[in-house]
Amino acid sequence: MTGYLHLIVERSRFRLLQGEDSLTTYRFNTGTAQHRFCKVCGIKSFYVPRSHPDGISVNARCLDPGTVTAMEAKPFDGSNWEQSAREEKWAS
16 A cells, blocks of 8 residues: 555545544645655555645555546656656646
8 A cells, every 4th residue: 555556636526534633744845745644554545745736646555446447547757756747737
C-alpha cells in the first residue's frame, strides 16, 4: 500500500467515512500540499496535492477491490517535478 498510485478526484467527490482521528498532516516547502497519513501505520491513503490543490489525490492501492473499475497510469518525472508539471500543464 505504500507504493502510491495517484487517483486525483474533485474535492466535492471525496468523503472520508471514518478514521479522521487517526490521521495527521505533514507540510513542507511551499506548504500547499497537505500530506495526510495514518499516525499508527504511516500509510498515506490520500492527500491534497500541490499540483491540484482543489482536489484530493487518493492512493488507489488503498481502495477496496472493485471500487475503481479502470485506470490509465501515466509516467511522471518526479525528480524534475516543476518542469514535468508545466509540460503536463498542471502548474504554471
